[in-house]
Amino acid sequence: MIETEVGYLPISIPQFVGILLVGIITVAAFANENVKSVVIFCYNCFLKPFGKKNRTGDQQVDLESFYKNQASIYDQTRKVLLKGREHALQLAMTHLLASHPTGKDLVWVDIGGGTGSNLEFMKNVYKINKKNFRKIYMIDYSSSLCAQAEKKFAREIELGIVEILCSDASKFEINGLTRNFVDLCTFSYSLSMIPNYYSTIDHIVPYLNKEHGVVCSIDFGTQSGDNSVGRVDTLGGLVNRNGSWLTRHFWNIWFEFDKVHLDPARRNYLEYKFGTLKSLNLRNKVLGNIPYYIWIGCDKYKCANLIDKINAYVTESPYLLPQGLGRQNSVTSINSAVSKGHEAAIENQKRGLPYPSVYYQKDVTRVYYDELNPLFDQFNNQYIYAFTWEDPREDMNILNINSNDSLLAITSAGDNLLHYACLPNAPKKIHGVDLNPCQNHLLELKLACFKAKLDQDKLWQLFGEGKLSTHDEFKQLLINKLSPHLSSNALQYWVDKGPKTFSPKGHGLYYDTGSTRWALKLTRWLFVRARLTKEVDQLCNSKTLEEQKSIWERKIKPTIFSPIVGRLLIGNSLFLWKALGVPINQANMIEGSILNYIIDTLNPIVERSLISKDNYFYYLCLQSKYAKDNCPAYLTSDGYKKLTSSQNNPIPNFRLHTDTLNDVLKRLSSSSLTIIIIMDHMDWFDPEGTDALEEIQLLNKALSENGRVMLRSASQKPWYIKTFNENGFISDPVAVRESGTSIDRCNMYASTWVCTKKRSLRSFSTSSETISTLKI
Known part of the structure; x- marks a missing residue:
């Protein structure tokens, strides 16, 4: 026991040393603040809580004892400790304004508002006046903190906009506050200090507007995997959510000295009583990685009437709204095809849980997926492709894509799907499928830019140049x-990865991300070592094919195809897979040597089209950015107008599936697609296995009569074409690459095929079930 002037500390010497160390860190963080304020803060937070007289059992008395001496310096000393408050409020307001009919005349209840710092921020950013806010109620149980807030907002209180209540948050009473009345409710580092938090949360539920109301909580908190069992789909993502045993217990014990409780029950109860819109799991890196979270929620039953409609839109099933389906009513499957999200929604409703988080989003672009799927582990939480290496111009020429088509394609980086959406007659539905969640996170980000009508110059900085001008932008x-x-899953990913991905440092930094970045980096390194950077720039600025060919033949080609480079890089299986994304099964399909294959890929390119004006694929590889007159369709002015237009906008027609292609095809209604583009996907299969057969049969099921599968291959005669022909398709090679010729602007593949469905299979077996295919 350690004796002090305030009593005895029931801790050991090592623990006390730890407390002092954190105190020193805090003092260092506040070094530029008033020294007296820092001393008061450290005394009240690190020493006073251990005094015997500090705990009376009366919450209000204890709070007042803790805050009375530091109320005047509260704001100064919490800037570093209470991280993310401004971001939480911005996130809450962004979601509220996106769904509120007018965005004006709002009612806001701020629970545990302290000295009114939240109100100060809102006053500076969103303006607190009668037009924007009908009424703001700030509730706190400490009279000293409320007194500070009353001084700050004396004018707003006099105008009747702000009302400050010193009250227990679980039973506050407000005249005129009725059910369905509150637009915004916030808990800013307060829920962890409320003993009867369940009553407080229950108390606010009836008041929240059921259509557009938003609840926001930012707080300290610890979670473990055990807290998520049975409700993973409701949480909005697991990235950084669970801490280690040691950190969880350390921070729980540490904060309990100040009567701040980081146990998971508070957050769990929020996630049970409301639907999760967004969930971010963060760390205060300045103060020892203290775990905190930002959570945005809405009415739990907000989307009950949409469950079947969303399922139909995801699976291409016919939709018929069940009669009398209302809030909290039982949802039943009415469609022949049922998505995984629909199954999860029904199961959750049976158990009284909120629906999967994706159902509460403003847009339902992203289809629900099981975040714990072990197949995702292979991607290490990163995308492979930062750009798409397929020529969509040839897709359009071959397939004649139009507005009568329902199209499905591998997502990759999403550039080709966006190209299809930019066509004059865009497909009526565009499904993107990718097993890598991060590839769909990437396309979600691009789609969000168009949905939000992001300024075109800003869009260009992001995906044309690959970087922004400032770190915080x-x-x-x-x-x-x-x-x-x-x-929520995509937002978590980009909060964590985005600032570094689009950092102002570096040259086209975004295009130096993804697993294939190594190919670009190695190529640039090779040109630097060979002192060819000047010639590469000349190649990318050539004005004629003759000039381009001359630079290639004289300078660049001899270096790339030298014996040393061939043996160390191009002929290296590790390089092929890690840098270029070429798996062993595909490499085995290449006729002849890999070096000759690469020569036949690159040599004809310089004679086909100008890299400077008409080949943005190779321009990007050499320059790490696009040019405004040489870029994917979605970055052009015409593409931007198309994708942000208010009429006939194709963006709402996107659906992103995070699963195997087979799992997606199984759940789509029979004969619901007209075009499926699978890139070189089937080259990855083992010729001795059954994967190709199963997939081809499922492709047959999903396609309408005369529906087409388009594929590319590293082989001129892929082994699986025979399997297509044996299962209801007629297959035609629409482009075959001969030595010295090119078949498109990428020229990465030896052949392009279109397999047209001519008959449906009566029934067929997969490894998991027997599937019957019916024509609609």
Whole structure:
């Protein structure tokens, strides 16, 4: 026991040393603040809580004892400790304004508002006046903190806009506050200090507006995997959510000295009583990685009437609204095809749980997926492709894509799907499928830019140049513009990865991300070592094919195809897979040597089209950015107008599936698609296995009569074409690459095929079930 002037500390010497160390860190963080304020803060937070007279059992008395001496310096000393409050409020307001009919005349209840710092921020950013806010109620149980807030907002109180109540948050009473009345409710580092938090949360539920109301909580908190069992789909994402045993217990014990409780029950109860719109799991890196979270929620039963409609839109099933389906009514499957999200929604409703988080989003672009799928582990939480290496111009020429088509394609980086959406007659539905969640996070981000009508110059900085002008700019764009149009999973990913991905440092930094970045980096390194950077720039600025060919033949080609480079890189299986994304099964399909294959890929390119004006694929590889007259369709002025137009906008027609292609095809209604583009996907299969057969049969099921599968292959005669022909298709090679010729602007593949469905299979077996295919 350690004796002090305030009593005895029931801790050991090592624990006390730890407390002092954190105190020193805090003092260092506040070094530029008034020394007296820092001393008061440290005394009240690190020493006073251990005094015997500090705990009376009366919450209000204990709070007042804790805050009375530091009320005047509260705001100064919480800037570093209470991280993220401004971002939480911005995120809440962004979601509220995205769904509120007018965005004006709002009613806001701020629970545990302290000295009114939340109100100060809102006053500076959103303006607190009668036009924007009909009424703001700030509730806190400490009279000293309320007194500070009353001084700050004396004018707003006099005008009747702000009302400050010193009351227990679980039973406050407000005249005129009725059910369905509150637009915004916030808990800012307060829920962790409320003993009867369940009563407080229950108390606010009836008041929240059921259609557009938003609840926001930012607080300290610890979670473990055990807290998520049975409700993973309701949480809005697990990234960074669970801490280690040691950190959880350390921070729980540490904060309990100040009567702040980081146990998971408070957050769990929020996630049970409301539907999760967004969930971010963060760390205060300045003060020892203290775990905190930002959570945005809404009415739990907000989307009950949409469950079947969303399922129909995801699966292409016919839709018929069940009669009398209302709030909290039982939802039943009415469609022949049922999505995984629909199954989860029905199961959750049976158990009284909120629906999967994706159902509460403003847009339902992202289809529900099981975040714990072990197949995702192979991607290490990163996308492989930052750009798409397929030529969509040839897709359009071959397939004649039009507005009568329902199209499905591998997502990759999403550039080709966006190209199809930019066509004069865009497909009526565009499904993107990718097993890598991060590839869909990437396309979600691009789609959100168009949904939010992000300024075209800003869009160009992001995906044309690959970087922004300041470090904080991406996070501000993400929270204030893009967040309502992203799933919670995608938002978590980009909050964590985005600032570095689009950092102002580096040359086209975004295009130096993804697993294939190594190919670009190695190529640039090779040109630097060979002192060819000047010639590469000349190649990318050539004005004629003759000039382009001359530079290639004289300078660049001899270096790339030298014996050393061939042996160390092009002929290296590790390089092929890690840098270029070429798996072993595909490499085995290449006729002849890999070096000759690469020569036949690159040599004809310089004779086909100008890299400077008509080949943005190779221009990007050499320059790490696009040119405004040489870029994917979605970055052009015409593409931007198309994708942000108010009429016939194709963006709402996107659906992103995070699963295997087979799992998606199984759940789509029979004969619901007209075009499926699978890139070189089937080259990855083992010729001795059954994967190709199963997938081809499922492709047959999903396609309408005369529906087409388009694929590319590293082989001129892929082994699986025979399997297509044996299962209801007629297959035609629409382009075959001969030595010295090119078949498109990428020329990465030896052949392009179109397989047309001519008959439906009566029934067929997969490894998991027997599937019957019916014509609609």
